Amino acid sequence: DAKTTQPTSMDCAEGRAANLPCNHSTISGNEYVYWYRQIHSQGPQYIIHGLKNNETNEMASLIITEDRKSSTLILPHATLRDTAVYYCIVRVDSGGSNYKLTFGKGTLLTVNP
Amino acid sequence: GAVVSQHPSRVICKSGTSVKIECRSLDFQATTMFWYRQFPKQSLMLMATSNEGSKATYEQGVEKDKFLINHASLTLSTLTVTSAHPEDSSFYICSARVTGGTQGYGYTFGSGTRLTVV
Numbered sequence: 001d002a003k004t005t006q007p008t009s010m011d012c013a014e015g016r017a018a019n020l021p022c023n024h025s026t027i028s029g030n031e032y033v034y035w036y037r038q039i040h041s042q043g044p045q046y047i048i049h050g051l052k053n054n055e056t057n058e059m060a061s062l063i064i065t066e067d068r069k070s071s072t073l074i075l076p077h078a079t080l081r082d083t084a085v086y087y088c089i090v091r092v093d094s095g096g097s098n099y100k101l102t103f104g105k106g107t108l109l110t111v112n113p
Numbered sequence: 114g115a116v117v118s119q120h121p122s123r124v125i126c127k128s129g130t131s132v133k134i135e136c137r138s139l140d141f142q143a144t145t146m147f148w149y150r151q152f153p154k155q156s157l158m159l160m161a162t163s164n165e166g167s168k169a170t171y172e173q174g175v176e177k178d179k180f181l182i183n184h185a186s187l188t189l190s191t192l193t194v195t196s197a198h199p200e201d202s203s204f205y206i207c208s209a210r211v212t213g214g215t216q217g218y219g220y221t222f223g224s225g226t227r228l229t230v231v
């Protein structure tokens with residue numbers, strides 16, 4: 001899997017948009033960008049994933065640059081409950097059942113009142 | 114959506130005893146499950162891959178005789194920490210692959226088990 005680089009921490013005001021960047025300059029053509037988050041003392045939670053096009057779901061939007069070397073996760077209206085560590089993971093969307101998911105250090109997003 | 118149930122959520126045990134952690138897929142069959150360990154302020158580290166009906170595959174540096182994994186059915190995988198010591202105190206998390214659907218080839222995670230060895 002391609003290596004990713006994320007800021008260690010970020011702050012955001014409640015109600016504002018949170019934009020979390022991720023660099024993945026060595027991404028290959030068949031690798032997807034996945035985002036997960038982990039709220040303190042809980043298991044990680046899937047947020048969104050994409051290959052080339054921008055994606056949006058009920059939780060967030062994912063913006064992938066045209067060269068696919070970086071992406072941004074957008075939480076449109078951050079709440080206090082969005083305070084968590086956010087992990088950007090690049091991997092092949094493989095059907096192999098043993099394919100491992102490897103976590104980096106992620107970004108600690110703190111949403112402030 | 115696909116749900117993985119993990120129990121217990123917290124356990125305190127004495128040094129030298131064994132602790133079993135269960136991970137169940139509630140509404141889907143999980144041929145493969147993954148076990149992670151997370152120390153305070155650190156990221157998740159994969160310990161082993163659990164395959165139904167066969168031996169688990171352990172990551173380098175993880176003692177297979179200390180962390181026994183059993184995946185006897187398509188909905189249950191267990192991790193037993195044997196002869197636990199204080200340094201085994203950690204947050205243990207299981208995960209199962211979700212094939213297809215809105216998550217793509219994503220993963221769903223249990224809520225984790227906080228193990229404290231005293």
